[in-house]
Amino acid sequence: MREVVRSLLRPSAMGAEGVVDLAPVAGVRTVFGRFWPDARPFRGWIAVGLGLSVLAPALDAAAIWVLKIVTDDVVAPRSMSAFPQLAAAFLGITVLAGVTNFADGYLAAWVGENFLHRLRTRVFAHLHTLSADFFDRRRLGDILSRLTGDVGAIENLVLAAVAEAASAIFQIVIFAGVMFFLSWQLALVALTAAPVFWLTARAFSRRIKTAAREARRRGGSIGAVAEDSLGNAVLIQAYGREQAEAGRFAGQSLGSVGAELAAARVGALFPAVVSVLQAVGLLAIVGVGVWQLSAGRLSVGGLVAFLIYLIQLFGPVRDLGELSGTVFGAAAGAERIIELLDQRPAVTAPARPAPLRRARGELVLHDVGFRYPGTDADAVAGVSFAARPGQTTALVGASGAGKTTLIKLLLRFYDPARGAISLDGHDLRELDPAQLRANIAVVLQETLLLDGTIADNILAGRPGASHRELAAAARAADADAFITALPEGYDTPVGPRGRLLSGGQRQRIAIARAMIRDAPILLLDEPTTSLDAGASERILAPLRRLMTGRTTIVISHDLLTVTDAQQILYLDRGRITGTGTHTELLARGGRYADLYRLHHPPQTQQIPETPETLARPKDLVT
Numbered sequence: 001m002r003e004v005v006r007s008l009l010r011p012s013a014m015g016a017e018g019v020v021d022l023a024p025v026a027g028v029r030t031v032f033g034r035f036w037p038d039a040r041p042f043r044g045w046i047a048v049g050l051g052l053s054v055l056a057p058a059l060d061a062a063a064i065w066v067l068k069i070v071t072d073d074v075v076a077p078r079s080m081s082a083f084p085q086l087a088a089a090f091l092g093i094t095v096l097a098g099v100t101n102f103a104d105g106y107l108a109a110w111v112g113e114n115f116l117h118r119l120r121t122r123v124f125a126h127l128h129t130l131s132a133d134f135f136d137r138r139r140l141g142d143i144l145s146r147l148t149g150d151v152g153a154i155e156n157l158v159l160a161a162v163a164e165a166a167s168a169i170f171q172i173v174i175f176a177g178v179m180f181f182l183s184w185q186l187a188l189v190a191l192t193a194a195p196v197f198w199l200t201a202r203a204f205s206r207r208i209k210t211a212a213r214e215a216r217r218r219g220g221s222i223g224a225v226a227e228d229s230l231g232n233a234v235l236i237q238a239y240g241r242e243q244a245e246a247g248r249f250a251g252q253s254l255g256s257v258g259a260e261l262a263a264a265r266v267g268a269l270f271p272a273v274v275s276v277l278q279a280v281g282l283l284a285i286v287g288v289g290v291w292q293l294s295a296g297r298l299s300v301g302g303l304v305a306f307l308i309y310l311i312q313l314f315g316p317v318r319d320l321g322e323l324s325g326t327v328f329g330a331a332a333g334a335e336r337i338i339e340l341l342d343q344r345p346a347v348t349a350p351a352r353p354a355p356l357r358r359a360r361g362e363l364v365l366h367d368v369g370f371r372y373p374g375t376d377a378d379a380v381a382g383v384s385f386a387a388r389p390g391q392t393t394a395l396v397g398a399s400g401a402g403k404t405t406l407i408k409l410l411l412r413f414y415d416p417a418r419g420a421i422s423l424d425g426h427d428l429r430e431l432d433p434a435q436l437r438a439n440i441a442v443v444l445q446e447t448l449l450l451d452g453t454i455a456d457n458i459l460a461g462r463p464g465a466s467h468r469e470l471a472a473a474a475r476a477a478d479a480d481a482f483i484t485a486l487p488e489g490y491d492t493p494v495g496p497r498g499r500l501l502s503g504g505q506r507q508r509i510a511i512a513r514a515m516i517r518d519a520p521i522l523l524l525d526e527p528t529t530s531l532d533a534g535a536s537e538r539i540l541a542p543l544r545r546l547m548t549g550r551t552t553i554v555i556s557h558d559l560l561t562v563t564d565a566q567q568i569l570y571l572d573r574g575r576i577t578g579t580g581t582h583t584e585l586l587a588r589g590g591r592y593a594d595l596y597r598l599h600h601p602p603q604t605q606q607i608p609e610t611p612e613t614l615a616r617p618k619d620l621v622t
Contacts, residue, residue: 031334042111052104057171059097066090071301116155131346132413141224153333168316175313211263218256353432359439361520361551363387369418379405380574392552394562397571403555441514445526447506449498455490461517473516477542479508524554
């Protein structure tokens, strides 16, 4: 038997490319210990459900007993005198059993769905507490698969499995008790099958868990590939990779088919074996029952009722056996949720954060160094500068110089490995990240919009703002004109990631969102890179209005957007190699002048030409 089950578990055609990792193994006790507290608000209703689980088999047993009386007192003597009362009793018990089963089923669904809602929301909220590096390392499709599919496995294990086990045990106790009352000899013969059922279930359950873990992992891999491919549909179509992506998805889907079939083979073999055991047990009971009937120790109605009770008993016994497989299969999904919940953010609020209301906006970086997890080189090293309230500091340099990393450090998505960053004299590590970010407005190179209306996206900057403030922010961002020209105005849907709007429209909405936030610190990460020259020119005016009076850190390859900055820092491989104003850096020559010359050739721009600047290479990568 063991070798047969192992052979059924051998997956076929399961390529390993792109498969997500298995979650750490967790025992059933561990799963219950982690998630049973989530059922605390529903424990009163769970108790009511258990009461209904006791009443339902008791009513079934009573209905069968009425059939015994009908057989002995109506059918055998061929007398109809007692039939009306027995028929009324049977009908009443049947109606009451139906009401009980309905109430039990609906209550179980109500408790289960509300438990699932609370748990799913808790997992989702926990994901939003994790640091940026978690999402850099994880595949979003797999996370979504866990959030939508694997969370349901916990409800199956913690609530549904408990309810099913309790119901099965109550049925076994009630039916076995009545069977012993009818004939203890027959009951003993019937119960000899119980250990065989239990040993069979034990032999299958662990194999079912192994197959279920692989099936869950394959499901996560399908989600990961689908999210990656569909999220880049435009790129895939532009490069004609539709067939290649279909093949990649088909490979993961085929792997899932193999894993699911392996689990199905084991799951299907178990009831087949159980059916054979049931048939053998039933034949043995019939033989012993007929012998007792011929000896006058049992009536015909008693034998019929005993056989019905026995058939009813096989159901919960089989359910208990199959439940072990269900439990271990659900535990495989629960392991993937436990792995998520065990993740801890790399950046946390201190136990007693320094108070911070509206900041003045004085940022000071002192000898800051940082290296991304799993990398060998510093992203930034020895960076020191001060950004004063109301002034603009520009960060320029080639791609990969560390500019965006500094933005992430200022937002405290990461903490420096060396040195310190302070705001108004407070080390950022002494501040609550939520309070810090409440003082910062951000406009990024990739304009991030939520799948809602234009108003929703602007109000994301300050949800409590009035419609007057909303419109004022849009006007300041030069967005009000195009918004009001749309048929639905501010209620116009922007589509997933704002794809129903143009790049310039998305960027102006992002500026309006930063405007309405009215934060003392403004971070601009390549705000015009994705726009054409005309759109960039139109964006500059609202950007300058947004920057007025704020501590502004701006990253840009377009040096026209930083020429009026009070200080410009040139970064090269994570280090500051030049500091000054636009005029000072041009006069000084060096990398900044080279970068400027690439975008503004000497024949159209008056740039100081020194032997040093003329000798520098003109093929800098920006």
